[in-house]
Amino acid sequence: MEIFYKEKTFFTSKDLALSVIGGRWKIAIIWCLLQQSPLRLSEIQKYLADVNQRMLIRQLRELEEDQIITRVVYPVVPPKVEYQLNEIGLLLEPVVTSICNWGDNFREFLEENTDKQSVE
Amino acid sequence: MEIFYKEKTFFTSKDLALSVIGGRWKIAIIWCLLQQSPLRLSEIQKYLADVNQRMLIRQLRELEEDQIITRVVYPVVPPKVEYQLNEIGLLLEPVVTSICNWGDNFREFLEENTDKQSVE
DNA sequence: CCGGATCCGTGTTGATACTG
DNA sequence: CAGTATCAACACGGATCCGG
Numbered sequence: 401m402e403i404f405y406k407e408k409t410f411f412t413s414k415d416l417a418l419s420v421i422g423g424r425w426k427i428a429i430i431w432c433l434l435q436q437s438p439l440r441l442s443e444i445q446k447y448l449a450d451v452n453q454r455m456l457i458r459q460l461r462e463l464e465e466d467q468i469i470t471r472v473v474y475p476v477v478p479p480k481v482e483y484q485l486n487e488i489g490l491l492l493e494p495v496v497t498s499i500c501n502w503g504d505n506f507r508e509f510l511e512e513n514t515d516k517q518s519v520e
Numbered sequence: 521m522e523i524f525y526k527e528k529t530f531f532t533s534k535d536l537a538l539s540v541i542g543g544r545w546k547i548a549i550i551w552c553l554l555q556q557s558p559l560r561l562s563e564i565q566k567y568l569a570d571v572n573q574r575m576l577i578r579q580l581r582e583l584e585e586d587q588i589i590t591r592v593v594y595p596v597v598p599p600k601v602e603y604q605l606n607e608i609g610l611l612l613e614p615v616v617t618s619i620c621n622w623g624d625n626f627r628e629f630l631e632e633n634t635d636k637q638s639v640e
Numbered sequence: 641c642c643g644g645a646t647c648c649g650t651g652t653t654g655a656t657a658c659t660g
Numbered sequence: 661c662a663g664t665a666t667c668a669a670c671a672c673g674g675a676t677c678c679g680g
Binding site: 424452454455458475476477478479 | 673
């Protein structure tokens with residue numbers, strides 16, 4: 401079961417998945433677009449305050465290349481570009497949800513184990 | 521709902537989760553330890569053939585710091601060190617599973633859309 | 641004005657030895 | 661076998677500039 405994609409060889413579909421969603425901000429971007437869609441670049445920036453614009457654009461381009469999201473450019477002034485998940489991208493919802501749920505568990509775990517040391 | 525952890529502030533538990541499992545090889549390592557546990561370093565290296573040893577050790581140390589895995593050192597010669605997921609780490613199983621499932625979906629998607637171009 | 645591209649400094653990752 | 665050292669390559673971030 402070998403998968404060739406983008407000049408690389410993957411031996412499990414897990415590795416293929418990680419190559420697509422493993423980017424530094426990919427999951428966060430997908431989370432945004434699951435909350436609301438479509439979104440403009442500036443709107444995603446508001447959601448993800450601590451991501452700089454250059455990285456955001458790069459990660460969006462990669463997601464677009466992998467056909468996870470669709471980028472729609474409106475030829476207007478000032479420029480308007482909208483991003484939204486396509487079909488295969490929407491199927492990432494369970495991944496994002498399970499991460500959010502685990503995050504809740506981990507937060508509770510921290511609260512229990514770090515006797516009220518800085519979690520509130 | 522602000523979470524302070526490791527001198528950083530997180531505003532959602534999703535961001536907290538990503539800070540822990542978002543490392544370059546974290547998910548792959550956790551996948552290994554879900555397949556079989558405990559595992560020695562050399563065994564993890566066999567599973568993750570394309571990860572270099574330095575990074576593997578560093579990622580394992582980070583997971584240990586975050587209390588996701590436990591590192592057991594046996595004082596023998598030659599050295600023997602075993603890694604295994606602890607309770608909160610085992611709860612990551614749904615995350616890994618959903619990623620694997622999506623990977624399967626994505627692979628099928630590629631097969632359909634790239635008319636037998638390099639997927640088999 | 642908004643999306644995005646370029647320049648450049650910095651931290652992270654990788655390849656290949658090497659040690660106990 | 662587990663882990664470290666060194667150096668090169670790359671990803672990332674901040675600031676700035678561009679084009680419509």
